[in-house]
Amino acid sequence: MNLRDATGLRVLITGASGTFGRALAAELTSRGARVVGLDVAPRADDPITVIRCDLTDDVAVPAAVAQALEELGGLDILVNNAGIGGPAPAELAPGEEVRRQLDINLLGTWRVSAACVPALVASRGRVVMVASRMAVMQLPLAAAYGASKRAMVAYADALRLELGTHVGVTCVYPSAVRSPIHDSTAKAGLSLEGMSSYEPLEGVVATVLRAALSPKAPRDLPTTRKGAVELFLARHLPRLTDRIVARTFSSRIRSGAFADATLAAGAVARQAEIDARNDAEARA
Incomplete structure (x- = not known):
């Protein structure tokens, strides 16, 4: 696919010091774009200028965006890349971990986008x-992340309807990429290894570039062929995807993957009850 020339385009990337953000910034810069980033923890070796900004701060976000736009001289592309994950079973009451994910993944995206609207319209x-x-396809034990990303897509849909005459809005749907975003979940014993296959970072970067530089903004973009199939099934055959995920989850529980995970104790107990009942019926 032919992409627009990125030379001189003014780009703002959130989460610019993370795995995705750094790779994307380097690629856009190599194509001639002018790129500035926002991140809560900029790194000394960031390939671009990264402004320190806590996306949960209602006051700091507009100020940081204004600083970035002043440096860029306007804005052509906003990449809402910042996000966090973490353990959050749906059966447990929401606590600080859930609020943090929603605040960064959803409301952080909303704060930054709103601050950028005038420049993007112009x-x-x-x-x-x-x-x-x-x-679109939720995995167990990570309800906050899925809820925040589904809400992020709903926000994108609303933004597209409101600004679509002037601004293109695209949602990109990566699967799992090896990065520190999974560390807290693994530490809690809730690693979803075996439930989600990893994809290369390069494919995600290429898809974001396609979203940013296509002559006409696509609406939705999966990052792999498998992702395209999953997106289709999740939207058109949701009961089928539910069964596939549930079966895989049960298999992971039986393998002992969550045996030492306190947050998964309920799921482990329920699976044990079902297995015991099935064994009893088989012996009867």
């Missing part, structure tokens, strides 16, 4: 939302 610009496959 340039007839584009917004790229780095969502997730979990926005």
Whole structure:
């Protein structure tokens, strides 16, 4: 596919010091774009200028965006890439972990986008939302992440309807990429290894570039062929995808993957009850 020349395009990336953000910034810079980032923890070796910004701060976000736009001289492309994950079973009451994920993944995206709207309207610009496959196909034990990404897509849909005459809005749906975003879930003993196959970072970067630089903004973009199939099934055959995920989850529980995970104790107990009942019926 032919992509627009990125030379001189003014780009703002959130989460710019993370795995996705750094790779995307380097690629866009190599194509001639002018790129500035926002991140809560900029790194000394960031390939671009990264402004320190806590996306949960209602006051800090507009100020940081204003600083970025002043440096860029306007804005052509906003990439809402910042996001966090973490353990959050749906059966447990929401606590600080859940609020943190919603505040960063959903409301952080909303704060930054709102601050950028005037500049994007003026340039007839584009917004790229780095969502997730979990926005359409939820995995167990990570309810906050899936809920935040599904809400992020709903926000993108509303933004597209409101600004679509002037601004393109695209949602990109990566699956799992090896990065520190999975560390807290693994530490809690809730790793979803075996439930989600990893994809290369390069494919995600290429898809974000396609969203940002296509002549016309696509609406939704999976990052792999498998992702395209999953997106289709999740939207058109949701009961089938539920069964596939549930079967895989049960298999992971039986393998002992969550045996030491306190947060998964309920799921483990329920699976044991079902297995015991099935064994009794088989012996009867």
